[in-house]
Amino acid sequence: RVWERLYVGAGIALYDFLATIGRSPLPHHRHLSKTKTLEVMPALDPGALVGAIQYWDARVDDARHTMTVARTAAAHGAVMVPSARVVGITTAAGRVTGAEVADLEGGTTLTVKARQVINATGVWTDRVEDHVKDGPINVRASKGIHMLVPRDRIPSSSGVITRTKTSVLFFIPWDDFWIVGTTDTDWNLDLAHPAASRSDLDYLLANANTILRDPLTHDDVVGVYAGLRPLLTGETDATSKLSREHAVAETAPGMLSIAGGKYTTYRVMAKDAVDVAIEEAKLEAPESTTESVPLVGAAGYHHMVDQVDRIASESGLDAKRVMRMLRRYGDRLSEVLAVVASDPSLGEPLAGAEHYLAAEIVYATSHEGALHLDDVLTRRTRISIETPHRGVDVAERTARLMAGVLGWPESVVQREIEHYLARVEAEIDSQRQPDDHTADAARLGAPDVRGFTG
Numbered sequence: 001r002v003w004e005r006l007y008v009g010a011g012i013a014l015y016d017f018l019a020t021i022g023r024s025p026l027p028h029h030r031h032l033s034k035t036k037t038l039e040v041m042p043a044l045d046p047g048a049l050v051g052a053i054q055y056w057d058a059r060v061d062d063a064r065h066t067m068t069v070a071r072t073a074a075a076h077g078a079v080m081v082p083s084a085r086v087v088g089i090t091t092a093a094g095r096v097t098g099a100e101v102a103d104l105e106g107g108t109t110l111t112v113k114a115r116q117v118i119n120a121t122g123v124w125t126d127r128v129e130d131h132v133k134d135g136p137i138n139v140r141a142s143k144g145i146h147m148l149v150p151r152d153r154i155p156s157s158s159g160v161i162t163r164t165k166t167s168v169l170f171f172i173p174w175d176d177f178w179i180v181g182t183t184d185t186d187w188n189l190d191l192a193h194p195a196a197s198r199s200d201l202d203y204l205l206a207n208a209n210t211i212l213r214d215p216l217t218h219d220d221v222v223g224v225y226a227g228l229r230p231l232l233t234g235e236t237d238a239t240s241k242l243s244r245e246h247a248v249a250e251t252a253p254g255m256l257s258i259a260g261g262k263y264t265t266y267r268v269m270a271k272d273a274v275d276v277a278i279e280e281a282k283l284e285a286p287e288s289t290t291e292s293v294p295l296v297g298a299a300g301y302h303h304m305v306d307q308v309d310r311i312a313s314e315s316g317l318d319a320k321r322v323m324r325m326l327r328r329y330g331d332r333l334s335e336v337l338a339v340v341a342s343d344p345s346l347g348e349p350l351a352g353a354e355h356y357l358a359a360e361i362v363y364a365t366s367h368e369g370a371l372h373l374d375d376v377l378t379r380r381t382r383i384s385i386e387t388p389h390r391g392v393d394v395a396e397r398t399a400r401l402m403a404g405v406l407g408w409p410e411s412v413v414q415r416e417i418e419h420y421l422a423r424v425e426a427e428i429d430s431q432r433q434p435d436d437h438t439a440d441a442a443r444l445g446a447p448d449v450r451g452f453t454g
Contacts, residue, residue, distance in 0.1 A: 005031065005051060012055050029055035041156040048211040054158060059172060060263060062227070063379040064328065067368055069266075071296040081110070082369055083450055089117070089131040089255065096132065096254030104450040105371065116281040118273050119257040122230040123191050129251050136249040137257045140233040141188070143436075145196040146181035147204060148223040148385050149216060154178050164207045171208075175324065175355065177222065177386065180208055187228055189440040192448065194226040195430040197439035223385025224431055232260040248276050256280065267291055297330025304331055315340065316347065324355065336363045352393035353383045361398050365405040372449045373399050373416040374423065390424045422446040 009031065016028045030053070037052040038044060074080050081101060088100035090111065098113040119128045122139075129135025144167075151173070159178075160171040167184040183200050201218065209215040232247055246261035246269045258273040271290045278285045304311065304326055312319040315337050325333050339359040340347040346359035364370040364380035376398055377391040378384040383398075384391040391398075399413045399420075408416070426446035430439040 005053060009053055012053055015055065026056040029053055040158050041160060043154045043156045043213055044160070044211055045213045059174070061328070061382070062263070063382075065263070067379065068295050068297065071368070072293065075296055076293070080369075083371065084110075086121070086128055086131070089128075091132070091252075091254075094253060096252050115254075115283065116277040117255040118277055119251060119255060120259075120273065122259070123228045125230060125257055125259045129257060132252045132255060135251045135257055137247055137251075137259045138233050139230045139259045140186065141191060141194075142229040142231050143185050143187035143194050143200075143226055144182040144229060145200045145204070145224065145226040146179050147201060147221045148174065148177040148179055149220045150222065151176045151178060153216065153220050154212065160211070162211065169204075169207050169211075175386075180204055180216075184229075185436075187436065189436060190444060191228060193440075193443050194228050195427070195433075195436070195439035195443035196224050196226045197433050197435055198431060199434055200226075200439075201431060222388055223382075223390065224427075225385050230259050230261075246272070248272050250280065254280075295330075297332040300331030301326065304333060311337075321357075325357075325360075328360075332367075335367060336360060339363050339366075350383075350394055350397065352389065352397075353381070353387055353391070355386065356381055356383065358397075358401055361401040362405060365402045370402070371406070373402065373420040374449055376402065377420065384424070390428070392421060392424055395420050416449070419446070419449050423449075 009029070012029045019026060032040065032052045032054055034046070034049060034051050037049060038046060040054065041052070070080055070082075081103075083104045085102045085104060086099050087102045087109065089096055090098045090100060090113075096117050098111060099117060101110045101112055102108075103110060119125060119135075121128050123141040125137055125139045126135065129137070154171060156171070159173050160169075162169050167182055170179075170181055172179040172181075181204065183203060185200075187194055189195075201221065201224065205216050205218065232245065246258060246265065248256060248258045251257045256273065256276055258269060261269045267290050271288045274290075275288065305323075308319050308322050308326070311317075311333070312322045315322065317325075322333070325336065329336055336357075336359055339362050340357070343359075346357065346362055348358055350356045350358050350361065360381060361376055364376045368380050370376045370380050373395060376383075377395070383394060387393070395417050396413075399408075399416045402408065402416075403413050423446045426443050429445065430442040433439040433442050
């Protein structure tokens with residue numbers, strides 16, 4: 001509608017202004033007529049629109065982003081302890097002095113001492129606070145599910161975003177796929193493994209089909225994933241109404257919590273939390289550099305983009321593959337190519353997931369902290385959602401590549417494969433279930449490889 005375009009256009013104009021202040025290289029938005037909109041996005045139903053506003057934005061692989069932030073922190077001196085869970089908070093004289101941390105790989109418990117503890121555990125915020133007392137920050141988990149459909153199934157040269165009655169609907173270009181999302185519903189079940197149900201998928205398909213010329217069906221869905229948003233809350237608000245902002249508050253002397261927020265504000269969140277921790281602990285510290293520190297792989301990215309053809313020629317890879325890998329690894333692509341140089345057979349595409357090289361499996365294990373098949377197929381790569389077989393067809397090859405780095409005996413290789421196949425079957429089963437409770441029960445039918453549920 002005309003008034004909607006004016007309203008949204010004003011908001012995006014402010015977005016453009018803020019981007020200009022931040023020296024963004026992206027173009028400003030533009031209004032499109034109905035005819036022009038259909039030229040850009042011929043997949044849309046002409047009866048579902050009067051026009052559009054086109055703007056430019058960034059995208060992020062959330063799992064790789066988290067891993068890259070951790071690698072960057074380690075590069076700056078942080079001690080990283082993956083596969084760990086807080087099981088207790090230590091105190092002395094009424095003040096928090098540290099945490100007890102369970103090593104989920106080795107089965108031991110570590111005691112970590114600290115002048116100040118920061119609880120930055122997302123949807124687990126309340127549970128960590130409960131080790132001390134009822135905390136000042138209340139968090140509710142909101143589930144968002146997404147599905148991947150083939151890129152050629154929705155003819156369009158632009159992504160799409162529009163509102164539904166209860167959430168935002170978007171089509172995000174993702175290499176050879178579209179990510180279609182999302183939902184925004186309460187989730188009060190297992191926090192470690194949010195499950196997508198049949199009703200979630202029905203909701204997405206129904207809303208997508210209100211604007212598409214050629215309706216999608218369940219048969220078009222290649223992969224599905226679900227995540228949880230940690231929303232600051234009162235106890236009665238619908239999750240779609242809750243704040244996406246963040247808050248920092250003292251849980252107890254010696255401990256503070258930070259919760260809420262979103263990817264676009266994570267650096268501000270980090271600065272706010274650490275600034276409060278420094279003040280509370282009465283520590284001296286230099287000015288924060290969080291705003292400007294490049295993530296691992298970012299510093300030389302643009303230079304390497306300018307050298308794509310040369311890199312392709314020298315590595316024997318095609319330029320399109322090099323560009324895809326640059327988007328995944330940034331300037332750390334040179335480390336991946338070094339793996340290929342050490343064993344040229346690793347420069348071959350992974351049969352069954354040809355967008356990835358065998359070297360990427362080895363690199364994920366040797367450089368990116370992957371310890372299990374799950375880690376590689378789900379969180380270092382996206383093979384689990386980008387292939388119709390959900391990674392099953394490459395599970396054995398991937399496990400054997402990992403075994404070469406980690407020294408797994410055959411028994412561990414087989415255990416990892418069996419676990420992964422069970423996980424995939426449980427996820428597929430959950431997506432057949434009619435509601436959250438039955439989907440959650442189906443997903444938990446496969447035990448976590450680390451024995452972690454929450």
